[in-house]
Amino acid sequence: MLRDYLKNNRREVLAIAFFLLAFVAYLSTHPRGVSTYVLTIWANQATVLALVAMAQFFAVVVRGLDLSVGAVMALSNTLASHVVTGSGGEVAGGSILVLAVATGCGLINGAIIVYGRIQPIVATLATGSVFTGIALLLRPTPGGDIDATLADAMTYDVAGVPTALILLGGILLAIHIPFRRTGLGVAMYAIGSNEAGAVQSGVRVDATRLTAYAAAGLFAGLAGSFVGYVTFSGDANIGPSYTLNSLAAVVLGGVLLRGGAGTLLGAVVGAFILRTISALMFFSGLPPLAQPFFEGLILAIAIALGGADVFRLRNKLEVLER
Amino acid sequence: MMGFAKRHADPLIPLIGCVLLIGFGALFFPKFLTATYLLQQVQIAAFLGVIATGAMVVILLGQIDLSIPWTLGGAAIISTAMAASGHTALEVLAIPAGLGFGLLVGVINGVGVAVFRIPAMVWTLSVNAMLLGLAVINTGGFNPKGEASGLMIAVATKTTLGIPNAALLWLAYGAGVLWLFRRTTFGRALFAIGNSEKASFLSGVNTTRVIFAAFALAGFSSALGGLLLAGYANQAYQSMGDPYLLPAIAAVVIGGTSILGGRGSYAGTVAGTLFVTLLTSVLSVFQIDPAWRQILFGAIIVAMLLTQRRRIM
Numbered sequence: 001m002l003r004d005y006l007k008n009n010r011r012e013v014l015a016i017a018f019f020l021l022a023f024v025a026y027l028s029t030h031p032r033g034v035s036t037y038v039l040t041i042w043a044n045q046a047t048v049l050a051l052v053a054m055a056q057f058f059a060v061v062v063r064g065l066d067l068s069v070g071a072v073m074a075l076s077n078t079l080a081s082h083v084v085t086g087s088g089g090e091v092a093g094g095s096i097l098v099l100a101v102a103t104g105c106g107l108i109n110g111a112i113i114v115y116g117r118i119q120p121i122v123a124t125l126a127t128g129s130v131f132t133g134i135a136l137l138l139r140p141t142p143g144g145d146i147d148a149t150l151a152d153a154m155t156y157d158v159a160g161v162p163t164a165l166i167l168l169g170g171i172l173l174a175i176h177i178p179f180r181r182t183g184l185g186v187a188m189y190a191i192g193s194n195e196a197g198a199v200q201s202g203v204r205v206d207a208t209r210l211t212a213y214a215a216a217g218l219f220a221g222l223a224g225s226f227v228g229y230v231t232f233s234g235d236a237n238i239g240p241s242y243t244l245n246s247l248a249a250v251v252l253g254g255v256l257l258r259g260g261a262g263t264l265l266g267a268v269v270g271a272f273i274l275r276t277i278s279a280l281m282f283f284s285g286l287p288p289l290a291q292p293f294f295e296g297l298i299l300a301i302a303i304a305l306g307g308a309d310v311f312r313l314r315n316k317l318e319v320l321e322r
Numbered sequence: 323m324m325g326f327a328k329r330h331a332d333p334l335i336p337l338i339g340c341v342l343l344i345g346f347g348a349l350f351f352p353k354f355l356t357a358t359y360l361l362q363q364v365q366i367a368a369f370l371g372v373i374a375t376g377a378m379v380v381i382l383l384g385q386i387d388l389s390i391p392w393t394l395g396g397a398a399i400i401s402t403a404m405a406a407s408g409h410t411a412l413e414v415l416a417i418p419a420g421l422g423f424g425l426l427v428g429v430i431n432g433v434g435v436a437v438f439r440i441p442a443m444v445w446t447l448s449v450n451a452m453l454l455g456l457a458v459i460n461t462g463g464f465n466p467k468g469e470a471s472g473l474m475i476a477v478a479t480k481t482t483l484g485i486p487n488a489a490l491l492w493l494a495y496g497a498g499v500l501w502l503f504r505r506t507t508f509g510r511a512l513f514a515i516g517n518s519e520k521a522s523f524l525s526g527v528n529t530t531r532v533i534f535a536a537f538a539l540a541g542f543s544s545a546l547g548g549l550l551l552a553g554y555a556n557q558a559y560q561s562m563g564d565p566y567l568l569p570a571i572a573a574v575v576i577g578g579t580s581i582l583g584g585r586g587s588y589a590g591t592v593a594g595t596l597f598v599t600l601l602t603s604v605l606s607v608f609q610i611d612p613a614w615r616q617i618l619f620g621a622i623i624v625a626m627l628l629t630q631r632r633r634i635m
Contacts (some may be wrong), residue, residue: 116627118628122572122623126624133613133617137611244388248447251441289459289462290455293458296452296455297452300449304445
């Protein structure tokens with residue numbers, strides 16, 4: 001049983017092991033030791049990246065890609081800095097509006113990809129430019145306000161456990177576990193691994209792919225909202241680094257870029273690894289100027305290690321299928 | 323006539339776009355139709371054109387090179403630092419060193435993609451992150467010191483018989499790449515691998531070597547673009563490559579090259595480069611707000627791609 005699980009989820013298990021290693025190293029080198037405060041700060045940063053990684057997961061699993069996740073984040077973050085404020089009702093309505101707009105952005109991506117038949121990578125590059133432009137219109141310079149009660153509720157802790165982690169855990173419980181048992185989840189994996197086969201098995205390919213990109217938009221919207229909870233403001237320029245890190249995160253978490261394999265949990269773990277590495281760098285005692293290089297180096301090594309089992313393949317044709 | 327249009331559809335659509343842009347601009351600013359303006363656009367397009375050439379070679383394989391920004395920036399930093407060092411030997415080697423740096427980065431990209439079989443998108447991305455880190459260590463986060471050599475400035479900014487030298491260099495570079503595509507086994511293999519790496523391998527193509535060479539050529543092109551830009555600005559500067567990554571990929575794809583690899587024409591990439599350059603110029607000449615500039619840029623690219631929608635998924 002356990003053995004089967006390990007075998008079927010080797011990539012996730014490796015990622016989790018790597019994360020735990022990095023996390024223990026981080027906690028043990030942190031000058032302030034382990035405390036709820038330290039954990040909460042780490043969790044808030046990690047959650048933002050985990051949410052974008054989840055967004056990227058949905059696009060990647062249907063053999064796609066979403067290079068506009070950062071832009072959708074920036075758009076929802078700047079929108080939130082306008083509408084998530086005021087009375088309780090206004091805050092609730094504003095939060096829903098932000099997520100609806102983000103989901104709409106995802107749907108636009110999906111429609112251009114599905115009906116316009118444009119490759120996801122270039123389609124989302126172009127729409128990303130549009131979304132970033134709209135975000136800049138909403139907030140030419142960083143500023144605005146986010147309701148403090150809501151923001152505090154999301155970014156502090158409940159009985160010592162960071163709320164952000166509870167939120168992530170809730171999402172994983174609600175989606176990750178049943179995902180493979182629902183028709184939609186199975187359809188997404190099917191499209192990703194063999195589209196022709198999926199069509200012949202009666203999968204509604206277009207609708208499923210649209211749903212996947214809409215989900216990517218929704219999660220990018222959640223990530224953008226969460227940035228707002230942490231910073232209490234809107235900033236149109238947060239996007240680019242998150243787009244790139246979301247890709248790195250899903251790959252580190254064992255999600256295959258060619259689609260059809262990997263899990264939401266993997267994407268989250270990949271994001272945790274990335275954030276923990278940067279946090280480790282911060283307290284590592286390395287000269288600050290050298291940190292970006294080592295961050296890049298560790299990322300490259302982690303990705304290369306993930307690819308290293310290519311050397312176990314004896315048949316060159318199997319290698320080419322990767 | 324229809325046959326001609328069909329055979330040359332790749333460069334035709336962006337070229338029609340260029341004519342529309344120039345015509346639209348000329349309605350408001352007559353200077354759009356002057357030789358000075360158009361030659362200046364070709365000169366600026368040459369920088370993007372050289373970079374897009376490298377991007378295209380890799381895209382033909384069905385791969386992508388996201389390390390363009392800091393390959394370009396790194397080469398510019400190395401060359402300008404050496405050119406201003408005051409030692410004759412270093413000054414002479416300034417340009418070869420910058421170009422060699424590009425080749426080296428390309429080979430490192432090739433190792434990850436061809437040997438470790440890591441998706442090019444993430445591997446070149448992490449290579450870019452490392453190069454950024456090296457640049458930060460080197461310059462301390464400040465603008466790099468140094469200045470462009472006389473030759474770099476002459477190629478990037480001067481003209482010969484009225485034609486910008488940069489455009490002539492682009493022409494020569496493009497002719498070389500076209501020869502590679504059409505007349506060499508490397509060119510054939512590039513297209514073949516883009517269509518099916520497995521079939522190419524089974525037909526006796528040394529796929530690993532071709533992938534290495536393609537990424538090396540891409541790195542070289544980025545470095546060449548970096549040296550041109552450094553010559554144009556008379557210096558290297560932080561993040562000088564960032565504004566060139568997306569336009570380079572957009573130019574290639576608008577020019578009809580499939581992002582999945584295996585099909586595309588160099589004429590298309592040239593036309594795509596001219597279109598992207600003109601679009602950027604028109605948007606800035608009209609002094610459009612940066613936010614709207616981004617929105618229009620993205621929307622027009624989507625519209626261009628939709629007109630090229632004969633592509634299969």
